[in-house]
Every structure is written in structure tokens, then in C-alpha cells.
Amino acid sequence: MSDSETSPPMPPAGGHARLLPPDAGRDRPLFAVAAILVFLACLAALGARGAWTSSDRWMNDLAGSLTVQVRPVDGRNADEDASEAARLIAALPDIESAEARSRAESEALLEPWFGAGGLPADLPVPLLVDVELSNPDILPVEDIEAVLAEAGIDATVDDHGRWSDAVARASHLARMLALGLLTLILGAAAAVIAFAARASLAARRDVADALHIVGATDAYIAGLFERRFFGLGLKAGATGAGFAALIAILVAVGGGNADAMYFLPELVFAPVEIASLLAAPLVAGAIAALSARLAVSEELRKRW
Amino acid sequence: MTETGVNPFPQSESEVIVRFDAVGMRYGRGPEILKDVSFELPRGSFTFLTGPSGAGKTSLLRLIYMAHKASRGVVQHFGHDTAALRRKDLPDLRRRIGVVFQEFRMLDHLSVFENVALPLRVAGQKRSAYAEDVAELVSWVGLEHHMESRPATLSGGEQQRVAIARAVVNQPELLIADEPTGNVDPDMARRLLRLFVELNRLGTTVLIATHDLTLVRALDAPVMSLADGRLTFRERAA
Numbered sequence: 001m002s003d004s005e006t007s008p009p010m011p012p013a014g015g016h017a018r019l020l021p022p023d024a025g026r027d028r029p030l031f032a033v034a035a036i037l038v039f040l041a042c043l044a045a046l047g048a049r050g051a052w053t054s055s056d057r058w059m060n061d062l063a064g065s066l067t068v069q070v071r072p073v074d075g076r077n078a079d080e081d082a083s084e085a086a087r088l089i090a091a092l093p094d095i096e097s098a099e100a101r102s103r104a105e106s107e108a109l110l111e112p113w114f115g116a117g118g119l120p121a122d123l124p125v126p127l128l129v130d131v132e133l134s135n136p137d138i139l140p141v142e143d144i145e146a147v148l149a150e151a152g153i154d155a156t157v158d159d160h161g162r163w164s165d166a167v168a169r170a171s172h173l174a175r176m177l178a179l180g181l182l183t184l185i186l187g188a189a190a191a192v193i194a195f196a197a198r199a200s201l202a203a204r205r206d207v208a209d210a211l212h213i214v215g216a217t218d219a220y221i222a223g224l225f226e227r228r229f230f231g232l233g234l235k236a237g238a239t240g241a242g243f244a245a246l247i248a249i250l251v252a253v254g255g256g257n258a259d260a261m262y263f264l265p266e267l268v269f270a271p272v273e274i275a276s277l278l279a280a281p282l283v284a285g286a287i288a289a290l291s292a293r294l295a296v297s298e299e300l301r302k303r304w
Numbered sequence: 305m306t307e308t309g310v311n312p313f314p315q316s317e318s319e320v321i322v323r324f325d326a327v328g329m330r331y332g333r334g335p336e337i338l339k340d341v342s343f344e345l346p347r348g349s350f351t352f353l354t355g356p357s358g359a360g361k362t363s364l365l366r367l368i369y370m371a372h373k374a375s376r377g378v379v380q381h382f383g384h385d386t387a388a389l390r391r392k393d394l395p396d397l398r399r400r401i402g403v404v405f406q407e408f409r410m411l412d413h414l415s416v417f418e419n420v421a422l423p424l425r426v427a428g429q430k431r432s433a434y435a436e437d438v439a440e441l442v443s444w445v446g447l448e449h450h451m452e453s454r455p456a457t458l459s460g461g462e463q464q465r466v467a468i469a470r471a472v473v474n475q476p477e478l479l480i481a482d483e484p485t486g487n488v489d490p491d492m493a494r495r496l497l498r499l500f501v502e503l504n505r506l507g508t509t510v511l512i513a514t515h516d517l518t519l520v521r522a523l524d525a526p527v528m529s530l531a532d533g534r535l536t537f538r539e540r541a542a
Contacts (some may be wrong), residue, residue, distance in 0.1 A: 012452045
């Protein structure tokens with residue numbers, strides 16, 4: 001188009017500039033909120049995972065064992081009865097091991113209720129035999145009762161069914177609570193991002209209008225906001241997950257502090273948990289991007 | 305000069321770029337801004353749109369560049385009834401229309417070069433494919449030394465030329481300019497008008513909205529006049 005015979009004008013070097021102008025610090029509060037939500041979500045996820053692992057462990061422990069109570073009988077030595085019971089039980093099929101607990105160990109179990117030395121020496125205290133099963137699916141309760149009755153030992157067998165049901169219900173509740181909390185936090189994060197994306201679009205209406213006029217599609221404009229909020233979600237996710245990892249490490253290192261454990265979810269720091277924390281920024285970015293895209297697309301559809 | 309209430313642009317063998325038939329327009333539930341507006345813009349025509357402030361010129365232009373829907377009547381762009389178009393079809397039609405706004409509507413965080421290249425970038429073209437053409441166009445409007453300047457650092461006339469370059473960079477079939485000389489001195493106004501005439505000579509249909517009668521009288525072009533939302537026609541300005 002130029003009629004100049006001199007050298008043609010040179011385009012400036014460099015690549016594309018961003019079509020959305022820099023946020024100039026406007027996104028900082030959103031970044032903080034998103035990072036806090038990701039931090040809480042990570043803690044909830046770790047807590048959920050901890051509840052899952054713990055309940056599995058409890059259920060496995062309960063399912064793979066039996067407890068035999070050997071009651072003292074006049075004229076017989078209770079300790080000897082317990083040892084004999086353990087020996088007889090260990091000889092049965094499907095039994096991994098059987099170990100008799102002494103009277104001192106039984107008293108120790110009762111100590112929280114009666115205090116140290118609170119039991120008279122002549123009080124008949126049932127003695128316990130811990131039985132580990134080689135196959136948790138087979139409960140040889142009748143075999144044990146039969147062999148002990150034959151030996152004249154007064155004993156009852158507890159297959160933990162009463163406890164395992166309660167533990168199953170409690171662990172299921174704990175899992176559901178943790179997952180519910182995680183879902184709520186992620187939902188809150190998505191809602192906050194959607195709100196921020198709408199505000200961002202309103203603040204950049206001039207850009208959106210200019211792009212529309214030159215023929216940009218809704219998807220193109222929404223994509224600009226999607227990429228911006230993906231980046232924000234990614235950074236906020238990394239920050240939040242980093243702090244959550246720090247907390248998990250501190251809890252794992254100081255896990256012996258029983259008082260703290262009453263107030264903190266059981267945090268486990270294993271490969272699955274590490275992978276979850278590493279994935280958190282990507283998940284946060286994806287949620288932010290999707291929320292922004294949906295919100296901006298909905299706003300754009302209101303225009304013509 | 306003849307003034308009538310009928311469309312002086314008869315349907316000819318040439319393709320009609322824009323056709324309005326008994327069009328009314330209102331914002332929300334407000335009063336009707338445009339009333340029974342009917343006209344056609346044939347391909348290759350050069351037309352002025354005049355009228356006092358508040359007459360509805362900008363609203364009419366918004367209908368033409370598809371920033372708003374008509375409340376009633378028929379609006380056709382390039383033979384398509386826009387009311388029947390799906391939303392996803394609009395960007396393709398908008399790319400066939402270049403718009404020069406009175407307030408320029410530049411993206412201030414982008415350079416002159418990037419602003420001019422915006423329609424091509426939005427259309428998905430690679431920078432390497434258009435960089436030289438855009439640079440040549442920027443040079444054509446006399447801003448070769450401001451290629452990397454931000455629009456806010458330019459004078460009104462310079463910004464107007466950036467806006468014109470952006471509007472024509474993808475060789476639109478229809479060029480709309482809203483008060484293009486409103487922010488420039490008379491000498492610059494004449495130069496801009498020559499620019500529009502040159503674009504029209506190259507085949508672009510041009511519609512200029514202005515209340516600058518000096519500009520209108522400078523050309524032997526049809527004039528559409530808006531008053532109180534109604535359109536009247538004069539076949540020639542002088």
C-alpha cells in the first residue's frame with residue numbers, strides 16, 4: 001500500500017502481547033483466598049485419606065483377630081488356664097498365633113477405670129488370650145469353644161463383631177465427613193473463582209467489546225480468561241499445597257503428641273498423599289479455568 | 305439536493321451489503337430509539353449518515369455492526385437475516401465489517417502494531433503471516449515511527465488513523481466510521497476523508513456517520529439523515 005520506494009517498514013520484533021491487560025494487583029486478594037481454600041482442601045483430602053487408611057487398618061485388625069476371655073475358676077490357676085488355652089488354640093487350623101495375657105496386663109487394661117493398684121489381689125479378673133487368624137474370612141469360634149470346653153477351661157470367645165460394626169459405621173461417617181468437607185471447599189473455590197471471573201470480565205468489558213467487534217468468538221474471549229485463571233489457580237494451588245505439606249510433615253514428625261492428635265485429622269505422609277499434594281495445583285488450576293470459562297461464557301451469552 | 309421519505313437506493317444488480325426493512329430499536333424497555341428505518345447499502349457504495357446528537361446515529365451503527373439486536377423489522381447483512389443467525393455465526397460476519405469508533409476503542413496495553421493486527425490475530429492468523437502487511441499498513445497511515453508506541457501516547461488524529469488501520473487490516477467489505485473527524489483538525493479531517501475515498505475506490509463499501517456538514521459537502525455522496533429516530537434520504541450532499 002505504501003508508495004515509498006525506500007525499504008519497506010519493518011514490523012517490531014517479538015511475539016504476541018497478552019490480550020488481557022495485566023491485573024495490576026487486583027487479583028492478589030483472590031490469590032490469597034484461593035490459596036487458603038486449596039490449603040484447606042488439601043488438609044481435608046489428607047484427612048479423608050487418613051480416615052480411609054485408619055478405618056481400613058482398624059477393620060483389618062478386628063477382622064483378623066479374636067479375643068478369648070478365660071474366667072478364673074475356684075481351685076484352678078487362672079494364669080495356667082490362660083497359657084493352656086493359648087497352646088490349645090494355637091494348635092487349631094487357621095490360627096496364626098495365640099498369646100496369653102497375664103493378670104498384670106489385664107489389670108493394666110482396667111487401670112483407666114479403677115486406677116493403679118485399685119483392684120484387690122483376690123478379685124477374680126478374667127485373663128485374655130489374643131488370637132491372630134491366618135485367614136480373616138474364617139472364624140473358628142466353635143472349634144475354639146469346643147477345645148476349651150474339652151479342657152475344662154471356662155472361656156468365651158469374642159469375634160469382635162460387635163465392635164467391628166461400630167468401627168465400620170464410625171469410619172464410614174469419618175470418610176463421608178472428610179469427603180463432604182473436601183467437596184464443599186472445592187465448591188466454594190469454584191464459586192469464588194466464578195465470581196471473580198465475572199468481576200474481571202466486567203472490569204475488562206472494553207477489551208471484550210473490542211474483541212467482539214473485530215470478530216472474536218465467545219470461546220476465544222472466554223479462553224483468555226480461562227488461561228488467566230488457570231495460571232492463578234496453579235500458583236494459588238502450589239502455595240496452598242505447599243503449606244498443607246508443611247503442616248502434614250510437622251504433624252507426621254510430631255505425631256507422638258497425643259494431645260494434638262485429638263484436634264488434628266490423622267495426616268499420613270506416604271506416596272499417595274505426596275502425589276495428591278503434587279496434583280493439587282493442577283486440580284486447582286483446572287477448577288479455576290473451568291469456573292472462569294463457564295462464568296465468562298454465560299456472561300457473554302447475555303450480550304449479542 | 306432532494307429530500308424524501310423513501311429509500312433512494314433502488315435494488316440493483318449489485319449485491320446489497322446491508323438491508324434494513326421497517327426496523328425499530330429500543331434499549332431494554334426504554335423508548336424506541338429508531339423507528340421504521342428502511343434502507344439498503346449496495347456493495348461499493350459510499351454513504352453519509354447525518355443527524356443531530358441524540359438522533360440515533362450511534363444506535364443505527366450498533367445495529368449495522370451487530371452489537372445490538374433490532375426490536376422489530378428485518379436486518380440483513382450480506383444477504384443473511386441476522387435475527388435468524390445463530391450466535392456462533394456472528395463472528396464470521398463481524399469480520400467482514402470494519403468499524404472506526406469515535407472514541408477509538410484501542411486496547412491501551414497493546415502497541416500500535418498489535419492494535420492494528422488485532423482482527424488478524426483474533427481470526428487465528430500467525431504473526432509471521434501478517435507482520436509485514438500490518439507494518440506496511442501502519443506506514444500507509446503515516447505512523448511507521450509509532451509502530452511500538454502505546455495508543456495513549458498518540459494525538460487524537462494519530463489514534464484515529466490507528467483505528468482506521470485496524471478497521472481495514474482484514475480488508476472488510478463494509479467500513480463503518482462513527483464521527484471519524486470529531487477529534488481532529490480540519491486538515492486531518494480532509495486527509496482522513498481522502499483515506500476513506502481511497503478505500504472505497506479499492507472496493508470497500510463505506511458508511512460514515514457524522515454531523516460535520518463540511519465533510520458531507522466535500523463529497524458527491526448519498527446522505528441518510530436521522531432525526532428523532534426516523535430516517536430520510538438525500539441522494540447527493542451537494
